[in-house]
Amino acid sequence: MEALITTIIQPLVDHPEDVIVTENEESNKIIYHLTVHPDDVGKVIGKNGRIAKSIRTVVYAIGSDEKKRIYLDIM
Template sequence: MKSLIETIVEPLVDHPEHIVVTEQEEENKVVYHLQVHENDVGKVIGKNGRIAKSIRTVVYAAGMKSNKKIYLDIM
């Protein structure tokens, strides 16, 4: 899942070397934390959060096979 998030975000940012995805697994959920360069945060979030919502939709759909709820936090 981490590679999927990196693959989606990489073309959106100017500094792809600063993409960091960390995974925090708990009992019934998995939280992915996405960190990008401070100048790229707006590009990942998009106008009114549209790009962030689209990224989350793809990640949630990819994680439907697991029995755990998946969350994506953009920092």
């Protein structure tokens, strides 16, 4: 899942080398923390959060096979 998120985000940003995805697994959920260069935060979030919502939709759809709830935090 981390590779999928990285693959989606890197073409969107100006600093693809600064894309970091970490996973934090708890008892009933998995949280992915996405960190990008400060100049690229707006590009990842998009106008009115449209790009962030689209990325989350893809991640949640892929992760629907898991028994745990999946979350994506953009930092």
